[in-house]
Amino acid sequence: MPPTAPAAPSTAFPLRERFLDAYRWMLLSRRLEEKITSLYHAGKIVGGVYLGKGQEAFSAALGMTLVQGTDVFAPLIRDMAGRLAFGEALLDPARTYLGSALGPMRGRDGNIHRGRPSQGMPAMISHLGAMVSVVCGMLMARRFQGRTGAVGATCVGDGATSTGAFHEAVNVAAVEKLPLVVAVANNQFAYSTPTASQYACEDLASRAEGYGIKGYSIDGTDLEACLRTFDEAIRSARDGGGPQLVVGKLLRLTGHGAHDDGSYVPDTLKHQPFGRDCLDLARLRIIDEAWASPLELEAWENEVIESVQTAVATAQKDPTPDPYGEKWQALASTWLIEGGSAQ
């Protein structure tokens, strides 16, 4: 090959294809969450509803760049888009939010506390930062078992970066040089607490240097930037580059949950560039670049709405958990359950 042969990865990046894929996952996530929110306000949802509005580009870009079946993805509360893009069936969130006995959590846990750990998606617990070390362990297991080439990714917000669990786990990943990607959606608020009360550094990505790992700081509303950065970070982790810390600056365009109007979010933030709606930005980009026709965009919208309606309708017809049929067994070793067969 002559030395002038083009080899820049940027030219090889299939931007249009990835962008359109991501856009459809973002759209599906947004419409599903809108549906769940209206069901919540109608009193049809058991427990709380936590939304990813404003974070879909960052989340979807991560989820779709991972490989289901090989990689690990531990999402957090605002990662509907990433979950779906990674391969979570639409019925899983529908069933979990609606309290179906047939969902992955079978009524034992709800809403965003869902997952299928044996299929590479652990079910988050509510304690922030706690999933990072679990992903480290899943990657350590792959190392022991000689299963190479896998990456583990997990999402946190700016709030979780203040926990000891987050620090311990990122440090462990750095020490063990694990192929871990930590996506920090810096959405400016942890519930109602602004970043000024959360951390004092200029940019959370600067913490990467302290851990001895690679850090990235991006505009989390810019889908292209999200796609390119996660592509690079995941590839780097997969190629032995160790942990990667990706911080996306964006704004939570909703309250903490459907119960919270987020009235404490000042208008000045909403008018910042990172306060824009990533879904609107992506649609405008698609139109600008003529990557899809208005007819195609409308068709996707209709497809998404139909699939959401179908999933929700299915989950609504499901049986609910039966307290009399419930086994009430917290141990796999059934013979050691007190009051059980051995007692």
Added chain:
Amino acid sequence: MAGPGLHLAHRRRERPVSITYLEAIRAAQHKALTDDPSVFIYGQDISTFGGAFKATKNLSRDFPGRVIDSPISEDAMVGLAVGAAIEGMRPIVEMQFADFSSIALNQVINQAATMFWRTGTACPITLRLPSGGTPGSGPFHSQSMEAIYSHYPGIIVLTPATVGDAYSMLLEAIRLDDPVIFCEHKFLYYHLKEETLPTESLPIGKARIARPGKHATVVTYSAMVHEALRAASELSADGWEIEVVDLRSVKPIDTDTILGSVARTGRLLCVGEAFPWGGVTAEIISRVTSEGFHLLDAAPVRLNSKDTPIPYHPNLWSAHRPTARVIGEALRKMLKF
């Protein structure tokens, strides 16, 4: 050293002259690592250094890459073990001291303990907790954490009192598909010796009658078994036959064996080294009064440590926890009824 060395030379190599409680724990880990490639050990200073108590001495030499030093990060140590367990590994985590497992409490009670019930995915992790008091160890290197962990669903909590149980219960713990808190008592590490390791044993979940008797029952576990046995020996000089029940596991509790013993003796004393509020001794008295009230000829009594942090100085420490003398006094008082 010549004497014991000569003695050893006359015996078969695979049968040591005696094995301590600590060596039994090491031997169990060695066997688990040998038998099952999914077992690994994670903890502070456990690799080349062999652990603060040398419970993993030479294991990293014999099993390269499977005995791994962790940073001082108890939360991440347990979280990592949970993740590895999801993927089919059987991690053993050594906490340097049981006391430090408080840092990992969230990962144990919320992550590991809820995993199977929430998701149907088993979480076979074993957490070794060097537990209990020794002279001079003070408030933060002496704690007994079994009551805290037993409170939560989804966890098995073991408190071996003998060399044989330290070996066989640890092996069984590693094979279980659930999170196990293995409370190994530091006071027994070097004090307790047996001739050989057991080839068979009671299963986890079954209590052991450590000494049969007919006048009163002492239900206890871990190092307190030996204090209770000493008290029982002393009382036997006066003709009292004290039955001592070694719980072995505190979650689950073998209520049937306890009730059977109380049915024979009519009197119950529960002894634990842990703090007095709530806990294992309260749980046993609650069960016996609820399910076996008619068996009791006297009010059940319990002895625990004093309700203060664990003191440093041996003079204070030996008065802080129940001893054979205190147990003997409590029994004599109870036997007057």
